[in-house]
Amino acid sequence: MRHEDLIKQMTAKQKVAFLTGKNEWESREYPQFGIPGLFFSDGPSGVRKQEGAGDHLGLNPSVPATCFPSPSTLANSWEEQLEEKVGEALGREAVLQNIHVLLAPGLNIKRNPLCGRNFEYFSEDPYLSGKMAAAAIRGIQKNGVGACAKHFAVNSQEERRMALNAKLDEKTLRELYLTGFEIAVEEGHPQAVMSAYNEINGIYANENEFLLTQILRKEWGFDGFVVTDWGGGNDFTEGVKSGSTLQMPGCGLDSARELLQALEDGKITEEQIDERVDELLDAALTIPKKVAEKRQQLENPVKVYSENHKIAEEAAEKSAVLLKNEDAILPLKQDRKIAIIGDFAFEPRYQGAGSSCVRAIGVETIVDLADKMGLPIVGAARGYQRNGKEDKKREKEALELAEQADIVLYFLGLAESLETEGKDRKDINIAQNQIQLLHELARKNPNIVAVLSTGSMVNTWWKGDCKAILLDGLAGEAGAGAVWKLLTGECNPSGKLTETWLRSYEDTPSYPDYPAKERDLVYKEGIFVGYRYFDKNQIPVSYPFGYGLSYTTFAYRDLRTDENGIRLYVKNTGPREGSEIVQMYISLPESRIVRPEKELKGFYKVHLLPGEEKEVAIPFDDKTFRFFCERCGKWKTEKGTYQILVGASSQDIRLKSSVFVEGTRTETEESEDLRQDKQNSLKKEDKKGNSAKRILLNRNDPLSSMIYARNPVARLIAHGMKRKIDRAEKEGQPVDLNTLFRYNMPFRAIAKMTEGMVSMKMVDSMLKMINGHFCSGLCSLVKEFFRNQKANKAYEKELKQNI
Ligand code: BGC
Numbered sequence: 001m002r003h004e005d006l007i008k009q010m011t012a013k014q015k016v017a018f019l020t021g022k023n024e025w026e027s028r029e030y031p032q033f034g035i036p037g038l039f040f041s042d043g044p045s046g047v048r049k050q051e052g053a054g055d056h057l058g059l060n061p062s063v064p065a066t067c068f069p070s071p072s073t074l075a076n077s078w079e080e081q082l083e084e085k086v087g088e089a090l091g092r093e094a095v096l097q098n099i100h101v102l103l104a105p106g107l108n109i110k111r112n113p114l115c116g117r118n119f120e121y122f123s124e125d126p127y128l129s130g131k132m133a134a135a136a137i138r139g140i141q142k143n144g145v146g147a148c149a150k151h152f153a154v155n156s157q158e159e160r161r162m163a164l165n166a167k168l169d170e171k172t173l174r175e176l177y178l179t180g181f182e183i184a185v186e187e188g189h190p191q192a193v194m195s196a197y198n199e200i201n202g203i204y205a206n207e208n209e210f211l212l213t214q215i216l217r218k219e220w221g222f223d224g225f226v227v228t229d230w231g232g233g234n235d236f237t238e239g240v241k242s243g244s245t246l247q248m249p250g251c252g253l254d255s256a257r258e259l260l261q262a263l264e265d266g267k268i269t270e271e272q273i274d275e276r277v278d279e280l281l282d283a284a285l286t287i288p289k290k291v292a293e294k295r296q297q298l299e300n301p302v303k304v305y306s307e308n309h310k311i312a313e314e315a316a317e318k319s320a321v322l323l324k325n326e327d328a329i330l331p332l333k334q335d336r337k338i339a340i341i342g343d344f345a346f347e348p349r350y351q352g353a354g355s356s357c358v359r360a361i362g363v364e365t366i367v368d369l370a371d372k373m374g375l376p377i378v379g380a381a382r383g384y385q386r387n388g389k390e391d392k393k394r395e396k397e398a399l400e401l402a403e404q405a406d407i408v409l410y411f412l413g414l415a416e417s418l419e420t421e422g423k424d425r426k427d428i429n430i431a432q433n434q435i436q437l438l439h440e441l442a443r444k445n446p447n448i449v450a451v452l453s454t455g456s457m458v459n460t461w462w463k464g465d466c467k468a469i470l471l472d473g474l475a476g477e478a479g480a481g482a483v484w485k486l487l488t489g490e491c492n493p494s495g496k497l498t499e500t501w502l503r504s505y506e507d508t509p510s511y512p513d514y515p516a517k518e519r520d521l522v523y524k525e526g527i528f529v530g531y532r533y534f535d536k537n538q539i540p541v542s543y544p545f546g547y548g549l550s551y552t553t554f555a556y557r558d559l560r561t562d563e564n565g566i567r568l569y570v571k572n573t574g575p576r577e578g579s580e581i582v583q584m585y586i587s588l589p590e591s592r593i594v595r596p597e598k599e600l601k602g603f604y605k606v607h608l609l610p611g612e613e614k615e616v617a618i619p620f621d622d623k624t625f626r627f628f629c630e631r632c633g634k635w636k637t638e639k640g641t642y643q644i645l646v647g648a649s650s651q652d653i654r655l656k657s658s659v660f661v662e663g664t665r666t667e668t669e670e671s672e673d674l675r676q677d678k679q680n681s682l683k684k685e686d687k688k689g690n691s692a693k694r695i696l697l698n699r700n701d702p703l704s705s706m707i708y709a710r711n712p713v714a715r716l717i718a719h720g721m722k723r724k725i726d727r728a729e730k731e732g733q734p735v736d737l738n739t740l741f742r743y744n745m746p747f748r749a750i751a752k753m754t755e756g757m758v759s760m761k762m763v764d765s766m767l768k769m770i771n772g773h774f775c776s777g778l779c780s781l782v783k784e785f786f787r788n789q790k791a792n793k794a795y796e797k798e799l800k801q802n803i
Pocket of ligand 1: 150229355
């Protein structure tokens, strides 16, 4: 242990209380021992520091900060250096705002396109997710601030997110859902990891010893601390025993008393508690000191913010993806008359909603910057209402404008209400009124250039109406400046998609069961997510993984492979300077195990002047040829001749070679059968699990399940919440995140998120009332309320007096 002497001086009461938060954003401090508290803040796209009344959903205002492109957008750059630079910029602002741990990056796998939080994640591919996450972590931590990789693990649905059980086999878990975290931990060395809300195969992520101790600490060598997601604690003792260090946010001292009791009862040892205390102490004794030192070195804040705005713009430029460019309509020619149409040109959609939502400092808009472009712009019109409602007046104005121009820049995308934490999308469509207007515009003017603002994949069946499509994603506060540079050719688009864009949502493998409406969420598709599935089943897609165009062209040649990796030459064969993302996939056609057709195992972004050629090298690493053997519980390598596929996208393979690899595998195809059996049994179990309706509710049921409650008032409350959510959705309004959070939150979270007001026994009393024993429940609620208040006061006093 690193801080044994200090730990020896602390009382048991102080130690266990230390492992629970002090309030919404801070851990406890013990001035008598010189132990400071840690200040936490979200999040991946910018620093969201809340002062005053804290909430974790982005409801109350936060300190103004730079808003960078969303992780989903930034990932399209495939540029680790850029990700690191943005991380560093985030870290600098965190230092300015005296934040110790930034709750970022999030790197869950985009299993299904409807997940409301996909905009916060990098990719459907674990290798790419891991590399980008590691870069973000390195950047953030350069400033002494701790990074926190989240949500560990298998967190892919927002509905019922705190009351879901992800069921999957170990091969899928390891190969798809953990590999990104493994890379992030090994190459980024985050100070913290946040456990996910959900259960994994029946055990909460936060109480999952296999995950938190065996894999994270022992196998990957993680030496930081694990923090619960906000309100994600369940059984505190189990959590601490399993490797969870800190329960956030402030939950009073009820959990601490529970742990003390467990210690007394011999359910946990003092050594186990000390281990966790040591982990948190290490962070508390080092991070605030480093942040304070950095703060002294930082120049004036104005300079930091203005530099960060430039970094946000650079990030947006390098992350945009050119999806289509017929007749080389882009870049725009100086003499063509231009009409700007679309509500998003006036009010950009530049970030997602929820805990990552930043109070951005310098949001630019397309129309504000238009005058500076020196282009013959004939006018700008909003064209549609972003809430989906029909607006004939706006449409007419837009259509008239389109007729006066040579080219229409049409800004479309997803409304704010569609990409938010706590809620999944219902489909992958863009609002019908935006598409209807597009059709009509295309009839008036065939030269439509669409600029698409979305943090997740959308259906593009309407692409025939556009000559060009530029995906700017959720580009952050400086997105508009970047878009202008890309449209005019001052910058050459170089991003590529990090998720497959589908023709139809029904093509998604998890489509039949998503979102799970009850506890079990079965990962029936196993490792076949994204391109791994579409390739294997030869399903045509709209735009494949890794796809993106440029204003120039690139030629690949002379692929050489040895046991260390590959080398090849890439030449810019077009008229403009540009960057190409070279992707390396591996494939083993003769494989005897369950394996995707190909898997991304390396990439490199190379910048080239017109006519320039460079040699690109992509190394193999310990993850290139491995697979997880369930039968022996180990990573193994299959012996065989692997194909090395090098391309400009997962479906545009330019060069091939092969390499023979001496395997480590001794078993037969048995493992394949074994896995298939498991999958089948999961399917059967799923049917059983999801058909039962519970009447008696328990601590771990979400509040939404009160619609099945015995108590009619409880049923009324649940229906009321549901109506509120549905109404907002129908009207195209952003849903009230508080209601949404409560609706999906389990009862136990009431005790975990109320800073000591409610104890777990009070929650049980509430449940008694809900389960039909109203009077006895109410009596015990009142009794427990006073008992809790008294116990909290006494405990607080003892903490200060070192008793
Ligand atoms: C989110 C986390 C976030 C935390 C604190 C939770 O609801 O899942 O990603 O860091 O709140 O805001």
